[in-house]
Amino acid sequence: MNTEAVRAFVSVVEEGGFQDAALTLGVSQQAVSKRIASLEKSLDVVLFHRGPRRAELTVDGRVLLPHAKTLLAAADRAVQSVRPGFRPLRVDVRGRRLAAAHLLYDFHESHPDVQLDVVTLSDGGAAVSALENGSIDAALTYLHQPEALPPGIRHVHVYDEPLEILVGPRHPLAHAKSTRIADLATHRLWVPGIVPGTEWAAYYASLATAFDIEIDSTGPDFGVEHLLDVIADSRTVVTFLGARTRIVWPARHELRRLRLAEPTPVYPWSFLWHDKADGPALSRVRDHLTRMAHPPLSSVWSPVRRDGVA
The missing domain is CATH 3.40.190.10 (Periplasmic binding protein-like II)
Structure with missing residues (x-):
């Protein structure tokens, strides 16, 4: 439907007549009448009973009105979405x-x-x-x-986001406050699902080279929940995460986040x-x-x- 015709229809209803709608829209009364006539023709219905002083909605007009208002609201949001200063x-x-x-x-x-x-x-x-x-x-x-x-x-x-490790309650480092990344060489450093060619794959490759460690990215990668389950049950598996990464795990897992120090790797x-x-x-x-x-x-x-x- 022509949105300007729909706008004329809603304006006639809200203003109570064609003349007042024309003043609100800033067009001639004849232009409003033409838009309403065009809308009626496209829908093949009569929307108003025209009286000498006031236009009253027909049954079809009353049915159309809420949908017409919804349509105009959507059109206005669409326009504002791309206007400078309005679009998110x-x-x-x-x-x-x-x-x-x-x-x-x-x-x-x-x-x-x-x-x-x-x-x-x-x-x-x-x-x-x-x-x-x-x-x-x-x-x-x-x-x-x-x-x-x-x-x-x-x-x-x-x-610069500090890098941390996550360990389970049975891991030897479970009660430490921090550790050096070089001291993790004897543990399985598991980060499943690293996607080759991504920026975070490049980060872990640089990290592994700088500290002469091996990061295991083999799967299967069943998601974060599976990774947390494995960490919670293991004495040897460690994974990395950023200090501001927000992860929630079941209380029964009793997982520990440990700081890495001397030096602290950061994600820039x-x-x-x-x-x-x-x-x-x-x-x-x-x-x-x-x-x-x-x-x-x-x-x-x-x-x-x-x-x-x-």
Whole structure:
């Protein structure tokens, strides 16, 4: 249906007549009459009983009215969704349990007036492609090859997330507060489901090389719940997770999160955006993220320098 004809129909109902509807819509009374006539013709029904002073709805008109209002509301939302200053800022956070989502939530708590549309793409490469085609406005990811970014894609380092390990209650380290990553060489460091070619696969490859450790990525990968079950029952299996990764497990698992120290490996999160999409809302997110406090760590390992170069 023609939305302008539907808008004229609803306006006539709300204003009580064709003349008042014309004033509200800023068109002539004749234009309103033509739009209503066109709508009636397309639906093959009569919507109004025309009187000398007031137009009254027919039975078909009363049936159509709530649907017409719903249609107009949807049309208005569609228009606003793409208007500068009205459309929510679309940001990829890689995973809703990961630190990226937590960082963006911190921004939302401080700036509830900025509308956000949070998405989770498959990897950093997909995020860069989405930035290029304009389907997202920004992304939080580990940028391991900044020199390979397409023209127009900008980035800034925003946060170093400390890496931790997760062990079960029967593991020898279960009652420790921290451990060195070099001391984990005798344990099975299991991170199932690492996808080759992703930015986090590149991170774990750098980590393994830097500390001369072997990270087991073999499956089967039955998801986080299965991984937690295995960790809870094992004396030897260890897995990695970020300090701000949010995972809930059954109380019976009695899992422990341990800090890694001397040095502490960190996962370097970067904020990416396309310079064509830069605007007030995006700038506010970027400024907030770059001002975030980093964990007070005495010794840190990162696969990238602070200038973002690998």
